[in-house]
Amino acid sequence: MSDREAPHDERSATLPNALIHRLMAVPAGRSLMTRLAHSPVIPAVSGVDALEGFLDSPTESCLLGGLSVIALQRALTQLIAADIHPLVNLDSLSGLSRDRAGLDWLQAMGVTGLVTTRLSLLQSAPHYGFLAIQTLVLGGASLVDSALESAHAGLALVAPAPVLGRLDPAALPKLQPFLASGFVRNVDDVDDALAHGAIGVTSSARGLWGYERERS
Numbered sequence: 001m002s003d004r005e006a007p008h009d010e011r012s013a014t015l016p017n018a019l020i021h022r023l024m025a026v027p028a029g030r031s032l033m034t035r036l037a038h039s040p041v042i043p044a045v046s047g048v049d050a051l052e053g054f055l056d057s058p059t060e061s062c063l064l065g066g067l068s069v070i071a072l073q074r075a076l077t078q079l080i081a082a083d084i085h086p087l088v089n090l091d092s093l094s095g096l097s098r099d100r101a102g103l104d105w106l107q108a109m110g111v112t113g114l115v116t117t118r119l120s121l122l123q124s125a126p127h128y129g130f131l132a133i134q135t136l137v138l139g140g141a142s143l144v145d146s147a148l149e150s151a152h153a154g155l156a157l158v159a160p161a162p163v164l165g166r167l168d169p170a171a172l173p174k175l176q177p178f179l180a181s182g183f184v185r186n187v188d189d190v191d192d193a194l195a196h197g198a199i200g201v202t203s204s205a206r207g208l209w210g211y212e213r214e215r216s
Contacts (some may be wrong), residue, residue, distance in 0.1 A: 028131035029154055031085065035060050036200040041190060041211045042179070044202040046092065051075055054084050058210040063115065063202050065089035069096045073109065082111040087113040087133065090121060103175040115157055131155060133179070138163050144171045154202050157181050157202070161189060164196040172197045186209065 029092045036042075043059050044065035045051055054062065055078060064075060072093060088111050096102050098121060106114070106128075113131035116122060127134035132139055133155045138144060144167060156175055158164065159189030164172070180193035184203040190211060194203045203209075 026126055026131055026154070028085070028129065032061065032113070032155075033199070034133060035085075037213070039210075040194060040198075040200040041184075041208045041210050042087070042154075042200055042202045043183070043206075044204045044210045048205060050204065051078075055079075055084070057206065061087065061091060061112075061153075062086040063087045065092035065115075067092075068094050072096070080103065085112045086110070087115055087131070090114055090116040090118070091135070100124075103130075106130070109216055126154075133157050135159065136175070136178075144174060151205045156158065156180065158198070161193045161198075164193060164198070167196075181187065184208070 017096060039059065040095055043054065043057060043062045045054055045062050048067065048071050050066075051071075060083070062079065062084060063081075064072065065088070067075060067143045072088070076086055087092055088106060089100065090096070096105075098118065103121075105184075107130070111130065112132055114121060114125050115133040115135060117135045122132045122134050131154060135157045137159050152178075156178040158178045158180050161180035161184050162182075164180060169200050173195040176197055178197070179200050179202060180196075180198040183192060184193065185205050185208075187208070189209060190201055190203070
């Protein structure tokens with residue numbers, strides 16, 4: 001199913017209307033929400049070695065990082081051919097310009113979303129049809145408000161995931177909608193992040209890549 005065909009899914013009904021609008025502002029956001037409703041684990045593929053065997057995994061999306069621009073081009077070509085929707089961590093790439101030319105290239109290669117801490121890139125991403133995902137590294141509850149003051153994306157990537165359980169419950173809605181990342185190693189970690197309000201997680205643990213939510 002293409003991004004333009006992705007239907008509105010039941011998971012979005014748990015988010016306030018303003019947050020739904022922000023996430024659904026681009027087709028890639030609607031498509032991602034649809035996939036996360038049933039398969040909440042986004043494989044985090046970092047480095048050339050991690051790419052081996054990835055195409056055989058039961059997933060429709062992934063987060064790429066730790067690659068040179070040459071390796072990234074090869075990986076994107078393979079992923080698009082396999083109908084896998086690639087998100088790219090811009091902050092961990094080497095050899096790619098962080099400017100209009102770089103964004104033009106990523107768009108032409110079929111990238112659906114960008115993950116970064118750089119506000120200028122987050123602000124530019126929607127103009128290219130990208131889902132903008134802002135990395136927020138939280139060291140504790142006191143950093144939530146300061147992190148949100150700089151938020152400029154439709155979706156946050158909150159790290160590390162275990163910090164969610166140490167935050168004031170009242171702070172969690174301020175982060176939504178968000179993905180959790182870092183130290184997501186097993187099913188319990190996934191379930192814990194989802195229980196704390198994450199709409200999905202990223203993980204390099206291959207055993208989680210086929211994880212699906214229980215359906216009632």
